[in-house]
Amino acid sequence: MSTAQTGGDGDGRAVPAAGGPGADLDALASLADPLRRALYDYVAAQDHEVSRNEAAEAVGAQRQLAAFHLDRLVAAGLLAEERRKLSGRQGPGSGRPAKVYRRAERQRTVQLPPRDYEAAAHLLAEAVERAGADAALHAAAREAGERRGAAAARERGGAGPASAAELLAALAAMGYEPADGSAAGAVRLRNCPFHTLAGAYPPLACGMNLALLEGLVAGLGAEGVRPRLDPAPGRCCVVLSKNNED
Amino acid sequence: MTAHHLAQLNLVELRAPLESPEYAGFVALLDPINTLADRSPGFVWRLRAEDGADATSLRPFGPDVLVNLTVWETREALWDFTYRSGHLDALRRRREWFSPMARPSQVMWWTPAGTLPTVAEAARRLALLTEHGPGPDAFTFKDDVPAPGTPAAGLPG
Numbered sequence: 001m002s003t004a005q006t007g008g009d010g011d012g013r014a015v016p017a018a019g020g021p022g023a024d025l026d027a028l029a030s031l032a033d034p035l036r037r038a039l040y041d042y043v044a045a046q047d048h049e050v051s052r053n054e055a056a057e058a059v060g061a062q063r064q065l066a067a068f069h070l071d072r073l074v075a076a077g078l079l080a081e082e083r084r085k086l087s088g089r090q091g092p093g094s095g096r097p098a099k100v101y102r103r104a105e106r107q108r109t110v111q112l113p114p115r116d117y118e119a120a121a122h123l124l125a126e127a128v129e130r131a132g133a134d135a136a137l138h139a140a141a142r143e144a145g146e147r148r149g150a151a152a153a154r155e156r157g158g159a160g161p162a163s164a165a166e167l168l169a170a171l172a173a174m175g176y177e178p179a180d181g182s183a184a185g186a187v188r189l190r191n192c193p194f195h196t197l198a199g200a201y202p203p204l205a206c207g208m209n210l211a212l213l214e215g216l217v218a219g220l221g222a223e224g225v226r227p228r229l230d231p232a233p234g235r236c237c238v239v240l241s242k243n244n245e246d
Numbered sequence: 247m248t249a250h251h252l253a254q255l256n257l258v259e260l261r262a263p264l265e266s267p268e269y270a271g272f273v274a275l276l277d278p279i280n281t282l283a284d285r286s287p288g289f290v291w292r293l294r295a296e297d298g299a300d301a302t303s304l305r306p307f308g309p310d311v312l313v314n315l316t317v318w319e320t321r322e323a324l325w326d327f328t329y330r331s332g333h334l335d336a337l338r339r340r341r342e343w344f345s346p347m348a349r350p351s352q353v354m355w356w357t358p359a360g361t362l363p364t365v366a367e368a369a370r371r372l373a374l375l376t377e378h379g380p381g382p383d384a385f386t387f388k389d390d391v392p393a394p395g396t397p398a399a400g401l402p403g
Binding site: 129130131132133134135200202203206207210228229231232233237 | 326328329330331334335337338340341345346388
């Protein structure tokens, strides 16, 4: 492991970074435009591919203007586009595929001055792997999660168990992008904050992640919620299920 | 369909007899996980003892070494079963039962579809990896070795 995997596709293959920190900084700079930022935030938050019309409506912009900025975001590598025949259209012209957008897989990282904690994380993971020290990592992760949860509980100030909204806020603050599935009895996490590590060291990173979330739930005082591994392609390996759903 | 399938050999070293209490949790997972593998998309074959549901009674690599030898249609099929299914939770607990082995304990290689690997072949592939490092004839998940006759996987967009 000689480089940080800033572009890993999550299945263990090492993908070298292209362009370096300068390219990432340029990409992020294109978000300085408020409308472009709003469009990016909206598309990134959806669990489906977004059409130009939907994006324009969501941010209250004209369709042509939204399309211009969406394409600029694609050019910057922040969004990915596909052409798809949209359902529900009939009649002449309905057969022409329309552009739809989703967040690009590519990871962008900017740390100034330059830092590379991701390369360090991969090296440390390799060392834990070789030493077979999974239990020590799980214990450390659980304690770190408890501390974060306890800190969030202190900020809240109130006594008693954390509400579902507080749990979601804590998860969002850690980058998990929780999708509130209260109706389904489980909270799924749309993003893995440790994506490239989980691609290179799945048992280690997913075990660490589970322990971290177990700690968070305990520290926060979120009752009736149990994190468990339920991996599937395209999302975090952990789901938080209601205890009574088991 | 691809003309090649992916074979994988996986070894673990027992710290105590498989029948001892510390392996009860592991033994309890054997049937469910093997059944999960059998039903997984892209699963082709796994080594079993002639009279058994699994390969735990076979010890060709040493009296304390369990052998896992499987064939899958694609790398993705093996990856999804290994790391994106209920198997991951068993892997998360691996150090409860097995310590890292001092030598390479896992190897994969492409095998013509329709042929099944032998234990001797698997041993030869593991020796190749051990002696020469990863290459087209013996590699791991960390290496991007495409099936013979297919272009190398492109970088993700």
